[in-house]
Amino acid sequence: MRLVTYNVEWFSSLFGADDTLLMDGGTSGRHGVDRDSQTRALAEVFQRLDADGIMVIEAPDTNNRRKTLRALEHFAQEAGLRSTKAVIGFANDTQQEIAFLYDPKVLHVAHSPRESAAAPRFDSVFHIDLDVDAQKDAVRFSKPPLELTVTTNGGREISLIGAHLKSKAPHGARSDDHAVTLSIANRRKQLAQAIWLRRRVEQLLAEGRDVVVMGDLNDGPGLDQYEQLFNRSSVEIAMESDLYDPNAQSLLQPRLRVMPSSARFYDKANKRYFSALLDYIMVSSGLRQPAANWRIWHPFEDAACYEDVALREALLAASDHFPVSLDLDLT
Secondary structure, eight states: OEEEEEEOTTGGGGBOTTSOBOOSSSBOSSTTOBHHHHHHHHHHHHHHHOOSEEEEEEEOOOSSSOOHHHHHHHHHHHHTOSOOEEEEOSOOSSSOEEEEEEOTTTEEEEEOOOOOSSSOOTTSOEEEOSSSSSOOEEEOOSSOOEEEEEEETTOOEEEEEEEEOOOOOOTTOSSHHHHHHHHHHHHHHHHHHHHHHHHHHHHHHHTTOEEEEEEEOSOOTTSSTHHHHHSSOHHHHHHTTTOBOHHHHHTTSTTOSSOOOSEEEEETTTTEEEEEOOEEEEEOGGGTTTEEEEEEOOTTTSHHHHHOHHHHHHHHHHOSBOOEEEEEOOO
């Protein structure tokens, strides 16, 4: 079974009001890439991934006029994918949904939100003291994680959680000092979300379930200076629940020469590109042995992606993130 997490930059921009693909030369959400080019690039990438299930981060929007499931299933049909069914959890108001696109001939999938005293439902409120003032703060997810029960044809059942944690970028800062204040507040909120996520994983593990957490956590060991203030990243917090991802684990190694990355952004001020590891697939201990291969489809770090010109160009045009895949031998 191949699972993939893929953050598609402004996927929603590629669809019209009736959730059909626009496929024209209009502006997409990607700088310098029109809608037709991005759509064709995404079709190429999804075809090459050939996944049984793809956690789509920043999936097309759901509102009173548009439906994520309809848009993704239209895309799958036009792209000729075998993963033709989609499922969504709690919709949000950011125009960036979390959805799972899968092959219904291979997987049986159901939205299965849970709650407990320690970890409320992800569309609810989590109360935690963020700044050690003996007063609990109310934390919400702007993009509630997607909780699924996935069952293979062989009867193996896995709890799958798709997550997109809030970015730490200080949007709306009025000054440098204000940017620092916002960054610290956003970091606190993100760490609280990671604790909430970890508690859900611990709940599932206590029930004896196999767990996979996948998505864009917007964070990682050593990513920025604010980690030093709080001693650890949200990725490390999530992994404390017995989750494993070799790419995240590699960043904890001292003097690592080659840093893995899953996203590539353009720095306008310095006119340079920079990379970051933001996308993960974490598995619980019961899935460590069946986990055969993690792969980041980075066109400048994965040799096979680079040498395949069509795939390389498609990956660069499709999104500012690259897919991360995991092959699980569950036969």
